[in-house]
Amino acid sequence: MQERAKATRRSLLEAAAQLFAEQGYAATSVNDISARSGRTSGAVYFHYTSKEGIAVAVVEDRFATWPQLAARYGDETVTPLERLVALSYDIAHALTQDPMARAGARLWTERTVIKAPVPDPFALWTAATTRLLAEARAAGHVYEGVRPARAARALVPAFFGLCILTEALEGATALDDRLTDWWHLTLPSLRPQPSPGNPALHCPTGPWRGFPPSAFSTGRR
Amino acid sequence: MQERAKATRRSLLEAAAQLFAEQGYAATSVNDISARSGRTSGAVYFHYTSKEGIAVAVVEDRFATWPQLAARYGDETVTPLERLVALSYDIAHALTQDPMARAGARLWTERTVIKAPVPDPFALWTAATTRLLAEARAAGHVYEGVRPARAARALVPAFFGLCILTEALEGATALDDRLTDWWHLTLPSLRPQPSPGNPALHCPTGPWRGFPPSAFSTGRR
Known part of the structure; x- marks a missing residue:
């Protein structure tokens, strides 16, 4: 993976983790993750397919x-x-x-x-x-x-x-x-x-x- | 409370408990509780105000x-x-x-x-x-x-x-x-x-x- 794509994935993952830890899965939207990370919603879908996808990636990371x-x-x-x-x-x-x-x-x-x-x-x-x-x-x-x-x-x-x-x-x-x-x-x-x-x-x-x-x-x- | 009202409340509570235990809160609707209990949705709202209300009543019962x-x-x-x-x-x-x-x-x-x-x-x-x-x-x-x-x-x-x-x-x-x-x-x-x-x-x-x-x-x- 290119360095830039890796950095994008990491920043999305960390923003999602913060939000899921603070307010839970149901209360967190892809838009929230986009806003917290400073990336587009499209980037979430491109790298993780769905909200479920980024949630599972957060769980697997640690x-x-x-x-x-x-x-x-x-x-x-x-x-x-x-x-x-x-x-x-x-x-x-x-x-x-x-x-x-x-x-x-x-x-x-x-x-x-x-x-x-x-x-x-x-x-x-x-x-x-x-x-x-x-x-x-x-x-x-x-x-x-x-x-x-x-x-x-x-x-x-x-x-x-x-x-x-x-x-x-x-x-x-x-x-x-x-x-x-x-x-x-x-x-x-x-x-x-x-x-x-x-x-x-x-x-x-x-x-x-x-x-x-x-x-x-x-x-x- | 009248005996009939008590019986209605109990049957709603037991139907709701079965459904919440089986499939969780989010996947259970007031309609599901109505169907399982054989009572109307109106009875759920009359006796427990809301889905939250009947969930809390289930938790408090036991x-x-x-x-x-x-x-x-x-x-x-x-x-x-x-x-x-x-x-x-x-x-x-x-x-x-x-x-x-x-x-x-x-x-x-x-x-x-x-x-x-x-x-x-x-x-x-x-x-x-x-x-x-x-x-x-x-x-x-x-x-x-x-x-x-x-x-x-x-x-x-x-x-x-x-x-x-x-x-x-x-x-x-x-x-x-x-x-x-x-x-x-x-x-x-x-x-x-x-x-x-x-x-x-x-x-x-x-x-x-x-x-x-x-x-x-x-x-x-």
Whole structure:
């Protein structure tokens, strides 16, 4: 694609994402996207065919794919369980601060009014969570009774619901605290259980101990 | 209200709930509600003023208020933590099986396209969860470091997200198993921690032990 066409597509995509994130799919028209981007309505139709087309392109650009998280996911200098926690904070931050991710999430929740299939990231997240839990269990960081695939299928919907509902109920600024609270209510259940030979090592004296790792601390406890 | 008017209102409400649950708010017209109920469109406008009006009435009838749960919530023959778990299964069952509850939840998630404020149950759920956790902590069934109000503000959104997303991703039949998995990943973190004097009493040998209570067991573990 020519550089100029690429720049046009990007500016249309970003204007559409801002509008979808602010006011939703139904309330946003192709004319609105044209006015916000400073391009013509014809440019929207030329590059994306329809309002549905540009909505799906917004979802695919970030929300359904999370291209920027691949490095974090594969960072072998950090333990698998810490990578899982770090990924959750990355996603929570994007869902509250990045217009492209916010728009994608909002369009997915509004998918019933969009006349096109809206892709989602949940199969990807569930597979990544399953693999990180399996690696963590193999490394002895997660209790051997945890079944990674089953746990992932419960954790991913709970996490996404936490993000979306917390923003709706308390506003985006509350999400960091709420996510930390949720991990405090989840991580102790994942951890290895005490063994008779070494109760001090495996049996924490309180569920809050050692969490969050300093990198994610909100400094509130 | 006269009995006949009450019966008309109820049949309109139930027809509207079925349609909203099946096809969503935007795709359902007042004519559809009239046809499904066997009443006139005029009856819809007479009793509920508008499509927004009947949608809000559907949400208030069950989803925003959960009138049938008051007995379970106040049942002092059951421990507070068991009541909390039982309430979650009651709500999950209603969200998958009761057309009025399903319609309410769907209308709430579609609230951005409804030109009227759509009430929600989350403040009610959060207050009830806070109180049950506080009672459980006072009874020694929950770790003393758990802060009931903070925990409730994380658990309620995670629970609702689990219900809504599991149905969207895996279908309603998966929800019971997923909810059980989620409690397995949450209850051990709520439980009292081991004490040096009585490690056997407080330090379970596995996070699955003793859960779910037989009344809620899916018979799968």
